[in-house]
Amino acid sequence: MAATLSKIEQAKAELCGLELAPRLGDLAAQGWDKLDEATLTIRLKWLGIFFRPVTPGRFMVRLRLPNGVITANQLEVLADAVDRCGEHGSADITTRQNLQLRGLLLEDMAPLMEAMQAVGLTSQQSGHDNPRNITGNPLAGIDPEEIVDTRPLVEAIQQRLLAADAPRNLPRKFNIAVGGAPDSFLLHNDLAFLPADHNGELGFTVMVGGFFSAQRNELAIPLGLWLRADQLANYSLATLRHFERCGNRQARNKSRLMYLVDELGLEGYREAVLEELVALGGEAVPHSGQHHVNRSPRSGLGVQPQKQEGLNWVGLGVPVGRLDAASMAELAAVARRHGSGELRFTEAQNVLIVNVPAEGVEALLAEPLLQRFQPEPGALMAEAVSCTGNRYCSFALIPTKTTAQAVVEELERRLELPHAVRSHWTGCPNACGQPYMGEIGLMGAKARHEGQMVEAVKIFLGGDMGADPKLAELHDKGVPLVLLPDVLEELLVEHFGARRRAAA
Template sequence: MADLNVGSAPPGRAAAWQPQGEGQWALGHREPLNDNERIKRDDDPLNVRERIETTYSRRGFASIDPDDLHGRFRWMGLYTQRRPGIDGGRTAVLEPHELDDEYFMMRIRADGGQLDLAQLRTVARISRTYARDTADITDRQNIQLHWVRIEDVPAIWEQIEAVGLSTMEACGDCPRVICGSPVAGVAEAEIVDPTPAIREIVDTYLGDPDYANLPRKFKSSVAWLPDTPYQTNDLAFVGTIHPDLGPGFDLWGGGGLSTNPRLAERLGAWVPMHEIPEVWAAVVRLFREYGYRRLRSRARLKFLFADWGAARVRETLEDEFLGRPLVDGPAPELPDRPIDHVGVHRQWDGNRYVGVAPIAGRTSGTSLDRAADAVEAHGSHRVRLTPYQKLLVLDVAPERTEPLIAALREAGLSARPTTWRRNTMACTGIEFCKLAIVETKARAVSLVGEIERRLADLDVDISVNVNGCPNACARTQVADIGLKGQLVPGPDGTTVEGFQIHLGGGLALGRGQRSDFGLKLRGLKTSASELPDYVERVARNYATQRTEGETFAEWVLRADKTSLS
């Protein structure tokens, strides 16, 4: 049977009918093909701010137009959070309005993960005043608040914008926060600090309507050091040295996880730092014009890369959006394992930076306020958020590091965590997320505590990423142990919270290690209550069977199924 989206016209309708294809604007397919596209066509999502300030915040939650509530609010960093008491079995059954609570998750952008002391204190104060003391550090270097009322949103905006922060385009079909190295500008190994390029992108394009209506979200990373998960981004710039032209950035594209994971690949192009904003904007325009808008499930840039290939994407970028060829360049040097910057490290100026680890990014306004006090008392005025849900304090004099570490410990932030506390990440989970099926944050905290107790004698380095649904916000597929939330049969045959298990995932690293998604062995699942038993068992098997220097991911590839079960 012919596909009426791409084939010939149906009989008798040749004059009026046009093939829809994938809804690509560049091919003339401008008519919205789903409700999300209609919402964006009917009104620029950026216009919703005025309605929030002048109408919704004054008249309350019940006054909010549904198209704004479930669509355009995202462009202002707002999602309705999950109504308490709705179990995971009803996540995919109920309509959005049935899942909605009358409170919001608010996402505050921190492009490059950079915060000064005034910004940190402001976030902490807002958390305590308006968000029931909630504050989560995300794996994209944002801070998320919960329990936010629509009546309080204008006051929150006024306070965060007064210190240079924003929620604009923190969500939505637009360019999300730009990830960057949390040690940009201070790292000894950094040759070029791309912070000015990140700032130029934000100052020039954030809030520009021409860049705010994309087929889906657009995630990007700009860093000299390969210390961001660059292969999971739609677009990434990674530092490299051209043999003739010197330091610049290698261009990667087409990455993204969720239910159809794909790792970004090199375009083979070398970009000097001053050209990063231009190239970034050109890729966004390419995505805007050629991205697929027919099906939301195929609207990320990775699907265009999969269909076209990197060579055609680069050719189109050069011919149609830059008007010039890009310079060919070499691949970057990659580390042997992910870099999270936890602990004490030397800066190029002789000072130190100190990285601390809340468990799975879960913190609070109270904790952040105590951290701000400790930072200031020990002579620093800058902190950074990492894409591994960690917090760094910059510019610490060597003699002040130990007193600072002690003070941060009192705030629940450890600079010398166990490997389990250090290497565990989690998404928001069923506590607040309307897409989630299982609990994640509290589960991660209890898992870390239990495994620390059980495996105190074991010297292993294993990452555990906990996700509440298949969308992989916690990068499930590229962890040593990735846990995808789902309902599983319990001991008495009833369904209970549990996880499908992915093993041995990871991003491109040195030593010839490959980037790949974790193995999914048929039937390898665990209930949430049995999760500590599983993690203990597989960790002990690895410790017993590994060879000298063998990573967990390498061991998984050769281990028998019994050892992995």
């Protein structure tokens, strides 16, 4: 039987990466290039530690931040870790409301894990074939439009899924999210719980099968089940147990949940998971799939009143989600100085400082950090989302983040836009930057230009995360990067109401 397993499946079956945790110090002493390939590139990801072939010897750590919530104390610990890496250190806010730290040595891992544990952080199972960071409404608990506070639900799901008896060898990665507001667009997740009524009671309808990949892109579809809030953790566990047992382990490019749904049929899949749920003592009822999510996500930027009288959140645009040690430490200090010391990360890779008393807003807005992370960034920068790019990822065909930032800045110099335009930049067809969700999607490519093969992008248009969601479609299959500002300028004028600024 074992002989039929792929290399990856063999590596996972032989040893669970979590068992490496107590040996991190020893592994560092041996040197990273003494580690076998499976440990280096697969098993360490169970601890959230990523070998980066593009920066050999300098590792990445991906956290788990349920619902994107982080405290100033926690952020300070992470800033300290990045700071130790000097010019090699940086951090990215991810599209899963999460944070990943770059530039770390293997020697840093044992003390970092200990420091994170001391402040209630973990990076457990944040990579590879695991349930990834669980997302929720970034405004949970403070949102005047909130339907339900997603924080305790997301926390409960994480606790259940990281418990010792939960699956640790899924066939593939698995994304889960919980919606809590009318703008909780979550259909790109394998499993999404959207707020919905059943017989006048508020609970969640279950959506399954959303994912993006190089082969196929799908939005999640209604499974036809409704759950009470207290059932979400059990249901997630039931789903993962079934996926662990029945998911496709032969072809990794056909192993996301939607393929299993296809294989069993929606009804067959529903019955199978229900059986698993009942075995866990849980319950669900049939449902139409109607839910309360009906519009595109708000950016959350700027000064906004919370539902708590006299308190505000202040959303700051972080250009393409990139942070350095100094800005992380300063964000923590600002959150502590002007708010309650809590921050939130959004799926658009921005940050919110919450619980800012009305009388403290002015002082916060005067902080020097806000010159860099602006509460009211330009209409393009506000919602420019980007994957890592080829500086750190060997799949990427272009330097996504730096390209996105440079092009967006150039376009904002040239154009005035009547409203924000969401652009999603990704370096390769794996689509980590979710190009199909953007009003404009851009995917790294190669194209011929003046007789040379050059870095380029494909352009997708029309992604919609509103009441009638749809994926962006291919508009142009290869625009060389050197021509991109001009091409996008035309598009923005033609399709998005942009006006050219008068020449200086």
